[in-house]
Amino acid sequence: MGAGLVVITGPASAARQSTAARINWAYTDASQPHTSFFRSEDDRAPVGKSVDTAGQEHEFRSYVTYDLTSYRGQRIISAGFTAGESAVVNCAKPAPVELWVTDPVSETTTWQNPPVERTRVGTVVMGGERECPDRYHQFDAVSAVRAAVEAGQNQITLGLRIADGAESSGELGRRLSLSALTVVSNTPPAVPTELATFGTPCAGPDDAPWYGGSPRLSARFDDAEGSQERLRPTFAWWPVADPAARQEVTQTAQPPGVIRHQVPSDPPLAEGLWAWAARSQDSDAVSDWSPTCYFNVDRHVPAAPVVTSDDYPADNTPHGGPGIVGTFRIDPAGSTDVVRYRWSLSGVGMAEVPAPSMGAGTTIQVAPVTYGTSILEVQSYDRAGNPSRTTLYEFRVRDTAPEVTVEEGGVDLPSRVTMRPGVAGVTEYRYRIGDGPEVTVLAAPDGTASTEVTFRALGATDLVVASYTAAGLVGTRTVSLRVTDAPRVTSDRQEGSYHLGLVGEPTVFTLSPGRPGVVRYEYQVDDSLPFESVPADGTGAATVTWTPTEAWYYRMVVRSVGTDGTVSEVRYLNLQVRDTRPYVSSFVYDPPDSPQGGVGVSSVFWLYSEPGGVTEFVVRLNGGAEITVPASNGNYAEIELAPDRVGANVLTVRARYGDGTLSPAREWTFLVAG
Known part of the structure; x- marks a missing residue:
């Protein structure tokens, strides 16, 4: 390869730049042809002809060996051999300095026994018009280093000399300092x-x-x-x-x-x-x-499976019962590469079952959880994961499950479970809470049973109740519950999910514990106000009396506090408060706090009662004579009146019901302009 100045740049992101380790060096001298200068203490590299201080002529060649073992398996991106001039005979004379790949040097290397020159790496002209002495001359050695690494060589020896035809010139000699063999290399990424x-x-x-x-x-x-x-x-x-x-x-x-x-x-x-x-x-x-x-x-879709059952045949006739296990046969319908089946049944969930061998049918055992029509959905999957069309196997289940009601008492307190038979002849019930043990309860002669159970933890759980006759299991029912330790709250005005209060009339709430160890209750009717507290009695119960002052829909929040200071979950109550005093509005004098109209200026006043059953309204203006107005639709009336004074006027209104009783009076004050 030709020679020239090579600039070694920083390594690319995947590459690294390093300096090869120098392991041997030597020079030879024609004036001492049989003398070895291997690993001389003066490790400068003399080349060409020069005369020493004693007048003795010398003619030199120099060699240096570098270790390449660290570059095994790497890709050589660039390599530069650097040599600087430390002494020059005549800077004015250009000297063609050659770099060669040679055989290794040893203790036997002499001018008479030099290493064989294998490949000329390149030539750099030193002196002449260049800066002299120049401490930075570089040879492009990438081809030589790359060839050595790819050939699996552990080292490379580089030789320096003046080119043939000029080596004998006494004006071209110089001593070089061997700076480095700088290599930029990269190990290819690992095989994935x-x-x-x-x-x-x-x-x-x-x-x-x-x-x-x-x-x-x-x-x-x-x-x-x-x-x-x-x-x-x-x-x-x-x-x-x-x-x-x-x-x-x-x-x-x-x-x-x-x-x-x-x-x-x-x-x-x-x-x-x-x-x-x-x-x-x-x-x-x-x-x-x-x-x-x-x-x-393989994109070939298997055939839809065939489903049959002797326990629950598809004959439109009820069989078995909720909780009674049936065996269902699944056949691949001729598809020879089916490896698994997926099935689902409402209330039971979805599951997969492997084929005993590829292309073989299988059986599953599953118990329906509800009576009436059930549909078992089944798909086949081949070894490529291709699903078949879904087979819908429809069968009917007898209504044999017991009726179960739960009066939930809270956490670690008794709850009452009542069981009634779904078929005649029930002799016992077996129940379990979640994954707990099964408990047997004997039935009364009429097939009913009642027992106390205790829920030990908050949150969702299932109560599974199975009924048995002398012949065995006849039905199962699962009751899903969410157990809470929130207080139980009742009132003297409870109607369904609402507590119906009246303005000005007290409502008494009875608070019962939802867990042991309750010492007090905290409650709140208005979320803009802090919680109020009431102590529990010796049984853990308490009462709260609340008298509403305004009609509105309220949400009451109640919680309990235990002896250890822990707070229970909260109980929310819906409170609907009505005002039995009639409502009043006016065409002219509404809003009532703004002066309107005038003395003698009449207006229609509308009267409305929220409770129905009103026969008439009794009206009095500014304490005057009572006026009765018949009610329409049991709760509505109109009356036209003219105020008799400037400023505040008071309209007093009561409702008379069908039994003759009167409601509390509403005093509606309005302002009249002067």
């Missing part, structure tokens, strides 16, 4: 590992997994030097029957790690055996291809 197809480890052609569509390929991509440089993964896939149809996709650079690639589904992959592989690339080098992995593509 941990290859998998949809998570299934890399497989050979004989045990290749099956897929019904386009698989997702994945592999681990790492840089061999352990750096965190981003890598560009390449995935390739091809049909084994047609390798020429190979496709490759190179993704954008990503951090090292497991990287996935979804094979495009458009166009769909042809059915049959496919192969794939991966390789990695950094900014300077490409890894070898990974081992080849295989997968099969």
